[in-house]
Amino acid sequence: MRYLVTGTAGFIGFHLARRLLDDGHRVTGFDGMTPYYDIVLKQSRHALLERYDAFRAHIGQLEDLDALRRAADSARPDVIVHLAAQAGVRYSIDNPRSYTDSNLVGSFNVLELARDLKPRHLLLASTSSAYGANDKMPFVETDKADWPLTFYAATKKAMEAMAHCYSHIFGTPTTCFRFFTVYGPWGRPDMALFKFVDAIENGRPIEVYGEGLMKRDFTYIDDLVEAIVRLVECTPATGRAASAPGVVDTLSPVAPWRVVNIGGGEPVGLLPFIKTIENCLGKRAIRKMLPMQAGDMRATYADPRLLEALTGFRPCTSVEDGVTAFVRWYLEERPSRPTIAA
Structure with missing residues (x-):
């Protein structure tokens, strides 16, 4: 087609x-x-x-x-x-x-x-x-x-x-x-995973909003x-x-x-997500705990049943496998060190 x-x-x-x-x-x-x-x-x-x-x-x-x-x-x-x-x-x-x-x-x-x-x-x-x-x-x-x-x-x-x-x-x-x-390889540098990996790998603090209590699917x-x-x-x-x-x-x-x-319908807390990144990098994050930002949602959690009814499929890749794939790309393949424009 x-x-x-x-x-x-x-x-x-x-x-x-x-x-x-x-x-x-x-x-x-x-x-x-x-x-x-x-x-x-x-x-x-x-x-x-x-x-x-x-x-x-x-x-x-x-x-x-x-x-x-x-x-x-x-x-x-x-x-x-x-x-x-x-x-x-x-x-x-x-x-x-x-x-x-x-x-x-x-x-x-x-x-x-x-x-x-x-x-x-x-x-x-x-x-x-x-x-x-x-x-x-x-x-x-x-x-x-x-x-x-x-x-x-x-x-x-x-x-x-x-x-x-x-x-x-x-x-x-x-x-x-x-x-x-x-999330995944070739992701945007303004996304949480890219920012966290880049900061942890280079010894900079990460900003953890909502005191780390947010959850994302x-x-x-x-x-x-x-x-x-x-x-x-x-x-x-x-x-x-x-x-x-x-x-x-x-x-x-x-x-x-x-x-x-x-979405897969399996929300993960922000702190466990950061822990997964630390495990992949073999480094501990320096955490700067901050309150919720304006516009942030405390949680996102998909009901994937309609997607599955239509297609026979629902997202199922674990955060551990997905973060590992991103870290491998970041360390070995990324073309530059992108930053958000001012």
Whole structure:
């Protein structure tokens, strides 16, 4: 099949594109190469993808609809996977406008593109942050998600709503998936795992927010990609809901649209997570214990039953195995020492 994937120089987009290429598909990548973090890491990801004859890269901003259309004309995609976004929960407090430009205007442009191209399936990356102040655990896709804690979460929830409208009006088969704390090799340097490993390895203190009491449903990157690849074949169709004991599908009654969690349903405490990193590195962390930051969620915990009902799969890589894989990449393979732009 032919894929158009936005965000192929990013962490998740790179891994998905490489998996699709390994599976024999053609991939057209679209990425803005923004300097949110060291662009060398992004360029290195793209350089690996460009070793494949079936990969073509287009550089441009999501806000530039003409640039997106040029990429789409080249791709003639059967499937569009929209992963590009302004990432970072905490950064959205300091620079909310960048989230409006990328996550709202950019996602609107992707919806406009799909409206014209009529792909077999449009898949859009959302976030577990959409559940916001909801304290019912585990998070089920049908739970209330009306109290976002950050502007990042608000833009992603708005994208889901815009996608539903387009799916209803124009019939675009659409799946929104909510990611739960994705980690692994080639990850972003602003993510907790990268920051912790880099600090511990180099003898610097790590900042532990929420006094270490937070919990996250960590999802290893290979598991996330496997789930996305399987969801590509689960094209929503009005009236054809997933059927499994105890599972309520999110399939819209008026559109070929649904939302799906991608998480394993096994939350891990922040302190045990740090202990795993220490064990992998063979070094103790210097811990600076801090209160919760504005916008942080105390816990994320996915109910993976809908994903499993649709695909027969749920994320299952242990934190020990996932952290070990990241540490090996950090010590042996990473192309530079990326830092977040000031």
